[in-house]
Amino acid sequence: GVCGTDKEIASGQYGWAPPGRDRLVLGHESLGRVARTVEGSGFEVGDLVVGVVRRPDPVPCGACAHGEFDMCRNGRYTERGIKE
Incomplete structure (x- = not known):
């Protein structure tokens, strides 16, 4: 799906290309399956994984400081595929 x-971005309701770019690459939600692993990675071949698209605020809140970017409390994070 x-x-x-x-869908909103594609219809022009939301989202803009980043500064200096002509296009905004869509696809902020992804799902993959692990094909290969390295020892100690914590992953097994066949595991389902998702990518993290949010990047923390340059002056991180408590959640961002702990790597929990999806729980950002101040809203100044950046997000690839949606938010500039």
Whole structure:
């Protein structure tokens, strides 16, 4: 399926290309399956994984400081595929 936000972006309701770019790459929600691992990674071949698209605020809140970017309390994070 296609995320509702991606549909809104494609229809021009939301989202802009980053500064200096002509296009905004969609696809902030992804799912994959581990094909290969390295010892100690904590993953097994066949595990389902998702990518993290949010990047913490340059002056992180408590959640961002602990790597929990999806729980950002101040809203100044950046997000690839949606938020500039």
